Every structure is written in C-alpha cells, then in structure tokens.
Amino acid sequence: MKPAPARNKKGRGALCNLPLLLLIAAIQFLVIYSPTLDRYMVMITSGKPGFPSLLLDGRRGFKLVEDELVPEPRVRCDFGDPRSDVCEMEGSIRIRGSTSEVFVVTPSGGKGGNFTGLIKKSNNTTGIEEEGWVMQPYTRKGEARVMNGIRTVTVRVVPSDAAPACTVRHDVPAVVYSNGGYCGNYYHDFNDNIIPLFITSRHLGGEVQLLVAQKQAWWFHKYREIVDGLTNYHAVDLDADAAGEVRCFRRATVGLRSHKDLSIDPRRAPHNLSMVDFKRFLMWRYALPREHAIRTDEESEDAGAGAGSRRPRLLVITRRSRRRFVNLDEIVALAEEVGFEATASDVMSSSSSSSSKKNTNNGGAGGDGDGGQARMAEASALVNSFDAMLAVHGSGLTNLVFLPMNAVVIQVVPLGRMEELAMDEYGVPPRDMNMRYLQYNISAEESTLSEVYPRAHPVFLDPMPIHKQSWSLVKDIYLGKQDVRINVNRFRPVLQKAIRLLR
Numbered sequence: 149m150k151p152a153p154a155r156n157k158k159g160r161g162a163l164c165n166l167p168l169l170l171l172i173a174a175i176q177f178l179v180i181y182s183p184t185l186d187r188y189m190v191m192i193t194s195g196k197p198g199f200p201s202l203l204l205d206g207r208r209g210f211k212l213v214e215d216e217l218v219p220e221p222r223v224r225c226d227f228g229d230p231r232s233d234v235c236e237m238e239g240s241i242r243i244r245g246s247t248s249e250v251f252v253v254t255p256s257g258g259k260g261g262n263f264t265g266l267i268k269k270s271n272n273t274t275g276i277e278e279e280g281w282v283m284q285p286y287t288r289k290g291e292a293r294v295m296n297g298i299r300t301v302t303v304r305v306v307p308s309d310a311a312p313a314c315t316v317r318h319d320v321p322a323v324v325y326s327n328g329g330y331c332g333n334y335y336h337d338f339n340d341n342i343i344p345l346f347i348t349s350r351h352l353g354g355e356v357q358l359l360v361a362q363k364q365a366w367w368f369h370k371y372r373e374i375v376d377g378l379t380n381y382h383a384v385d386l387d388a389d390a391a392g393e394v395r396c397f398r399r400a401t402v403g404l405r406s407h408k409d410l411s412i413d414p415r416r417a418p419h420n421l422s423m424v425d426f427k428r429f430l431m432w433r434y435a436l437p438r439e440h441a442i443r444t445d446e447e448s449e450d451a452g453a454g455a456g457s458r459r460p461r462l463l464v465i466t467r468r469s470r471r472r473f474v475n476l477d478e479i480v481a482l483a484e485e486v487g488f489e490a491t492a493s494d495v496m497s498s499s500s501s502s503s504s505k506k507n508t509n510n511g512g513a514g515g516d517g518d519g520g521q522a523r524m525a526e527a528s529a530l531v532n533s534f535d536a537m538l539a540v541h542g543s544g545l546t547n548l549v550f551l552p553m554n555a556v557v558i559q560v561v562p563l564g565r566m567e568e569l570a571m572d573e574y575g576v577p578p579r580d581m582n583m584r585y586l587q588y589n590i591s592a593e594e595s596t597l598s599e600v601y602p603r604a605h606p607v608f609l610d611p612m613p614i615h616k617q618s619w620s621l622v623k624d625i626y627l628g629k630q631d632v633r634i635n636v637n638r639f640r641p642v643l644q645k646a647i648r649l650l651r
C-alpha cells in the first residue's frame with residue numbers, strides 16, 4: 149500500500165503520537181459531525197456516546213480497525229431534489245476513479261446496512277446480492293442537454309470479499325462531483341460548482357478530500373483561492389487515477405447540494421450557512437478590504453461638507469459585444485449627475501457570462517493557467533471597491549458576489565420576457581447577501597431590436613411563442629442580437645433611488 153499522494157499538505161507525521169492524535173481526532177469530531185450526520189454516530193460510537201469507537205480501539209487510528217472490521221454501512225440518498233442527486237455514505241467506502249465506481253462495502257456474511265431514500269436494484273441474472281445505482285454528480289439535474297455530458301458514477305453495494313482492495317486510504321471524508329457541464333462559464337462556475345461546493349463542504353473546515361470527475365486543471369488554477377479555502381488537500385482528478393487505484397474512505401458524499409440560483413437556503417445548509425457567510429468567505433480568501441458599502445450621510449457628516457467627502461462609486465459593467473450599453477457615455481454622465489462617481493469597466497474581459505456557453509475554449513478563460521487566478525484577484529478587488537453595480541442581464545452580474553454588503557445591484561433586463569428569469573437569477577442573491585437590488589426592465593424603444601424589426605413584429609408584441617418554440621431562438625434573438633440604449637430620463641429615478649439606498 150502506498151501513501152495517499154494527494155494527502156495532507158500540513159504533514160501528519162504526528163500520527164504515531166497518541167495524545168496528539170486524540171486531540172486532533174476530538175477537534176475533527178467537533179468540526180466534522182454536523183447535526184445532519186448525527187445519526188451516523190450511532191454506528192461508530194458503539195456504546196460509548198460522544199466518542200468514535202474506532203479512535204478508542206484503534207491504537208493507531210482507524211486504519212488498523214478498518215482492515216479488521218467493516219462496519220455496517222449507512223447510506224442516505226436524496227433523489228427527490230429538483231437540482232441534484234446527493235448520497236451521503238458512511239462505513240467502508242471505496243472509490244475507483246478509473247471506472248467511476250463507488251463501492252459501499254457490507255460486512256462479509258451479513259447483508260445489513262441502513263439505506264434510506266434509495267431505489268435499490270438487485271441483479272436477478274447472477275443471483276448475487278448486488279445492489280447499486282447510478283448518479284450524475286452535477287447540479288443541473290433534469291437538464292438533458294448538459295447532463296448528457298456529465299460523467300455517470302455507479303454506486304455498488306457489495307460484500308467485502310467482492311470489493312476491490314484499498315490502495316490509498318484517506319482519513320477525511322470524500323466529496324465526489326463533476327467539474328464538467330457548463331463549468332467555464334463565469335455564472336455557472338459559481339452557480340453549478342462553487343456555491344454547491346461551499347454548501348456541501350464548508351462545514352468540514354477544510355478536512356475534506358475533493359474527488360473531481362471531468363476536472364479542468366485551468367479551472368482549479370483560476371479559482372485556487374476558493375478551492376484552497378474549502379479543502380486542505382489537493383483535489384484529485386478522478387479520471388486520471390490509475391486503473392488499479394482504489395481510494396478508501398469512512399465517509400463520502402456523492403453529488404453536490406444546490407438550493408437556488410446563485411444562493412443558499414440557510415435552513416437547508418449545514419450550520420445554517422448563508423450567502424452572507426459565503427460573501428465573508430470570499431472576502432477572506434481574496435483579502436477584500438470592504439465589508440460594507442459607503443453610508444453617504446455619515447461620511448459627509450464626518451468629513452464636513454467639503455473636500456474629504458466621497459461620493460458613492462458606481463461600477464458600470466460593459467461588454468464589447470452582445471448586450472452592450474450603446475450609449476455608455478450618456479449613462480456614465482447621468483450617474484455622475486445624480487451623485488455617483490461612475491466607472492465603466494468590463495471587469496474581466498476574458499470571462500463571458502452569457503448563458504450556456506460551453507466550456508474548454510471559452511473566451512480565453514480556458515487554458516490560461518495562473519492568468520485566470522491573477523485576474524480573479526484583480527476583479528474581486530476592483531468590484532469590492534464599489535458601492536453599486538449596473539449591468540445588463542447576463543453581462544458580468546455574477547461579480548456581485550464581491551461587492552461589499554449594503555451595496556446596490558442594478559440589473560437592466562433586455563426585451564424578451566426575461567424579467568422573471570432575470571429576477572430569479574440575479575434578483576434574489578443580492579438580498580440574500582444583505583445587499584439591495586433594483587431591476588430596470590427596458591422598453592421596446594430602448595432595445596436595438598427596434599432598429600432591426602418593425603414595431604409590429606411578434607418579437608416585440610409577444611415573445612411567449614418564441615419562448616415556447618425554443619430557448620435557443622430566445623438566445624439568438626434576445627440575448628445574442630440585442631443591445632441596450634438606455635433612455636436616461638426613464639432611467640434617472642432608478643439611479644436616484646440607488647443613491648438614496650446608500651444613505
């Protein structure tokens with residue numbers, strides 16, 4: 149057996165030191181056993197409440213014990229969630245990356261174990277007690293178009309004599325998920341991977357081993373600050389594991405939890421973690437200085453009515469193509485007129501936030517290694533220096549995660565019956581992060597589509613049939629061909645309200 153290559157960066161030479169081991173174990177015990185996992189303790193405490201028996205029995209930790217004893221597994225799956233399938237497993241869990249298989253080992257002889265939420269499948273042809281199910285560990289369940297490309301993980305419940313032998317043992321829990329799908333698109337990076345990863349693993353305090361299917365190396369460079377904040381261990385590329393490699397765990401989660409678009413439902417998250425916690429986490433990871441946006445009244449009182457008083461800063465996110473602000477200069481001038489100090493920026497020229505753009509070769513974000521990481525640091529610092537943000541739907545709004553709290557997010561929604569979709573995607577998250585949100589639904593006159601189609605065209609009169617016909621048509625017309633020419637008179641009250649909100 150070889151040592152786990154991707155193991156502890158902190159070094160665990162101290163493992164033979166029993167008092168220290170017990171201390172570490174006790175701390176891990178406190179950190180790791182979330183309320184949702186409490187039930188599992190019944191299995192591993194075996195009569196000594198509050199302390200895992202494997203630590204008491206296992207002179208050198210659980211490794212010895214696991215060789216001798218396969219505990220009855222506990223598996224709890226949630227296949228009812230509309231966003232993702234997730235299984236939590238406890239016992240002897242063996243993961244073979246080369247075949248995308250997860251083995252839940254049952255003690256030989258016995259066929260026990262506690263399985264909840266499962267649809268069990270027996271193999272009738274062989275007669276062998278073999279149970280298992282398949283999962284796709286990505287958070288866009290039900291969206292066939294993207295899920296077709298997601299790696300399938302097969303979970304098998306097998307007796308110990310039928311389970312492959314361990315080649316690597318990990319003493320922290322595993323989280324298995326896919327980095328494929330829409331990853332590579334800035335919005336989806338946060339929505340489909342980063343926030344679900346935060347929900348699923350943050351409460352483990354870094355003591356978690358990520359096992360990543362369809363791992364994209366550049367992605368892990370780009371979001372290195374975030375990933376390193378969630379795990380103390382190098383994320384394993386499951387697909388790159390050698391054919392015979394079998395990684396063994398005592399606990400594993402297959403799939404990531406996801407609650408809602410770009411946000412978290414604290415009632416369903418371990419330790420009630422919220423989007424405010426996520427924002428604080430990002431502030432910590434990117435060393436962002438501003439927790440709160442400006443309070444204009446306080447500032448002007450403190451500074452007196454003159455020199456030192458600072459105006460609230462507005463970031464106008466611009467794009468070079470698709471959903472541009474055609475009259476950017478007018479908008480910036482208007483913002484200055486109502487009292488903002490306005491700056492137009494594309495924040496990160498490389499990252500496209502348009503819906504559903506495929507990964508890998510996405511607009512320079514792919515394959516640029518550490519460049520992406522540096523740009524994330526720059527972008528987060530830039531955005532954090534503002535008090536308000538203005539952007540067209542799907543054009544860099546995801547950057548709002550880096551704004552300070554109390555900041556104001558203004559989303560401009562183009563034509564095409566996208567007001568509610570826009571509200572779901574970007575309207576709720578700011579509020580969940582203690583920020584304020586304003587939405588500006590443009591009128592037909594403010595759309596450059598009015599220069600392309602006659603006003604009596606169905607594109608203006610009734611977008612619904614187009615939605616019904618196909619989403620790609622919606623994308624082509626309303627997201628792909630439309631720029632925005634803001635009517636400054638109609639828009640002025642929105643910016644004035646934003647200023648008032650910052651008092």
Ligand SMILES: *[C@@H]1O[C@H](CO)[C@@H](O)[C@H](O)[C@H]1NC(C)=O
Binds near residue numbers: 187224264
């Ligand atoms: C299995 O575990 C669930 C909780 O996960 C518990 O409610 C149930 O009673 C257990 N069933 C058995 C047979 O132990």
Ligand SMILES: *[C@@H]1O[C@H](CO)[C@@H](O)[C@H](O)[C@H]1NC(C)=O
Binds near residue numbers: 270271272273
């Ligand atoms: C049953 O087991 C046989 C032999 O291992 C395998 O080829 C077959 O695919 C299994 N069937 C199902 C439904 O899992």
Ligand SMILES: *[C@@H]1O[C@H](CO)[C@@H](O)[C@H](O)[C@H]1NC(C)=O
Binds near residue numbers: 270272
């Ligand atoms: C396997 O047997 C069960 C009954 O024992 C039956 O309900 C099920 O349909 C069978 N499955 C297959 C794939 O034959």
Ligand SMILES: *[C@@H]1O[C@H](CO)[C@@H](O)[C@H](O)[C@H]1NC(C)=O
Binds near residue numbers: 183415419420
């Ligand atoms: C989470 O919040 C609920 C109320 O929404 C509360 O009952 C529960 O105790 C909280 N859990 C933790 C771990 O704080």
Ligand SMILES: *[C@@H]1O[C@H](CO)[C@@H](O)[C@H](O)[C@H]1NC(C)=O
Binds near residue numbers: 567568571587588589
């Ligand atoms: C924009 O549309 C959304 C969704 O229909 C609606 O809730 C909101 O009030 C509209 N905003 C304005 C300013 O009319």
